[in-house]
Amino acid sequence: MTSKRRVLIVAYDDAQILDIACPSGALDIANRYGAQPQYSVELGTLGRRAARSSAGITVGAGQGLETVAGRLDTLIVVGGIGCEDAAADERLLGQVRRLAGLSRRVASVCTGAYVLAAAGLLDHRRVTTHWGWGDRLADRHPAVAVDANPLYIRDGNVYTSAGVTSALDLTLALIEDDHGPTLARAVARELVTHLHRRADQAQISTFLAAPPPDDRLVRDLTGYMAAHISEDLTPAALARRAGVSTRHLTRLFRAYLDTTPARAVRVVRTEAAAHLVQSSGLSLAAIARRCGFGSAQTLRQAFWDHYGMTGDTMRRMPDMPPARVTRQRKTPGS
Structure with missing residues (x-):
């Protein structure tokens, strides 16, 4: 290893530019805040060709993958709509396999998991990817344990x-x-981002998993609820945020979600807590606090009402249990 942590980001045509920018930008900030040893970040492509992102922005590569030699600290393969073409490119897969062997650790962003899986690097491992692509990844690579819930x-x-x-x-x-x-x-503060979201936080929540409600106010509030489960989500607080009366808010939730605001919040919190029960070693009391429940006993009752089982069960x-009742989206008048 050199005195720096050498990070190679692998890109290809129709990659998602944010998949390149997020890791490289955060590591750059870490360097400026005093990371020792510092990160040396390189972008690599086959033949050192510039990579055209799916946004139409072309990014110049600093390395040809074929010429990279020596130890790497971290190999990162990005995702994007070009992932399936990349996963079918045997030249790229061969280089990814070779470079993984030179690396202390290997990572994928989003659908970059398709490339790692096609290279045989994810067999018999638990992995995640974008929630909309998880089923296809699992079908294509049955030896890979895909869990499209965590971040x-x-x-x-x-x-x-x-x-x-x-x-x-x-x-x-x-x-x-x-x-x-x-x-x-320090890096999170500089990026003005959450500090930082836990690995086990679900990608999407209950009311976001189904087709979004037609009403914009309800749609915005369900997204807010999922992102702020430990905060004040009483009907009065939600109504104030939306600028409507609690009575009108309740009418909207009944019309578009077939439930009340309070019940919707309880479901979002219960399912977030269930993900933590399955994916973390936190106590039930700690999970209750993180998910906005007043006590472990309140959470136990919520689990029983929603899943018909205890947190210990x-x-x-091995997998998330189904809810007792799955509510369907409603269209007013239906």
Whole structure:
């Protein structure tokens, strides 16, 4: 290893430019905040060709993958709509396999997992990817244990992350692994981002998983609820945020979600807590606090009402249990 942490980001045509920018930008800030040893970030492509991103912006490569030699600290493969073509390119897969062998750790952003899986680097590992691509990845690579719920997953020295901006969460986790939480917090503050979202936080929540409600106010509030589960989400607080009366808010939720605001919040919090029960070692009391429940007992009752089982039973299950009742979207008048 050199005195710097050498990071190689692998790109290709129709890659998502944020998948390149999030890791490289965060590592650059880590350097400016005193990371020691510092990160040396390089962008590599086959033949050192410029990579045309899906946004139409072309990014020049600093390295041809074929010529990269010596030890790497971290190999990062980005995602994007070009991932399937990239995963079918045997020249690219051969270089990714070779470079993984030179690397201390390997990571993918979003659908970059398709490339790692096609290269055989994810077999018998638990991995994640963008929630909209998880089923296809699992069908194509049955030896890969795909869980499209968390923001990122570490399995040994292999890290995989969910869609697009979760690259930032992954990179902050890498910085924390390398340099500790103080530097990771400083980078997060500079980026004006969450400090930082936990790996086990679900990519999407209950009311976001189904087709979004037609009403913009309801749609915005369900997104807000999912992102602020530990905050004040009483009907009065939600109504104030939306600028409507609590009575009107309740009418809208009944019309578009077939439920009340309070019940919707309870479902969002319960399912977020269930993900934490399955993917973390936190106590039920700690999970209750993180997810906005008043006590562990309140959370236990919520689990029983929603899933018909206790948290202990859920923790022993290999997969997320189904809810007792799945509510369907309504169109007013239906």
